[in-house]
Amino acid sequence: MFIVNEKAWYDIQDLLDQYLAQYHTDGTYLWSAKANDYVKVGARGFDSFNYGGNTLTFKVDRTFSREYGYEKGYMLALDLTADKTSAQPPIAMFTLRGGDFISNKYLGVGRENGLSSGEVASPVAGSKLINWGYSGIAVFNPYRSYVAREI
Secondary structure, eight states, X not given: OEEEOHHHHHHHHHHHHHHHHHHTOXXXXXXXXXXXXXXXXXXXXXXXXXXXXXXXXXXXXXXXXXXHOSSSXXXXXXXXXXXXXXXXXXXXXXXXXXXXXXEEEEOOTBTTTTSBOSOXXXXXXXXXXXXXXXXXXXXXXXXXXXXXXXX
16 A cells, blocks of 8 residues: 555556556556456546556545645555464554543533523534544554655
8 A cells, every 4th residue: 555645646647547558458457446346547546556466555645745745756655464473453543541532512502402591612503513532553564664755
């Protein structure tokens, strides 16, 4: 799996588009599980393809664009193969005890049902439900993952 910024995404789209035009592939060489065994070509672009028995998947993370800029391509190659001895997943999410899902209500005039009296937090006649939580991510074998950037 490749997590890419927007510049790298557009470069990959151009490269695979040229490959498709130059080699006149009929879709049997480019594989996509999302498109029922055929690559999606067109407005949605190339999400994934199969090459040499490996499925390459591309996902855009706009935080890469915000953090590293829009001028140069930037990508993270992440190996999602589970550990063969312990079957441990390559990535896991961790949280604080009891902090994985927290729900709060921001009550306005009329409170929850819009017709009740009582203490409010906002002069607006409406309420808001806020769901949030704490989480962190761990990559257990970072030596099988790589960062690539355009020079």
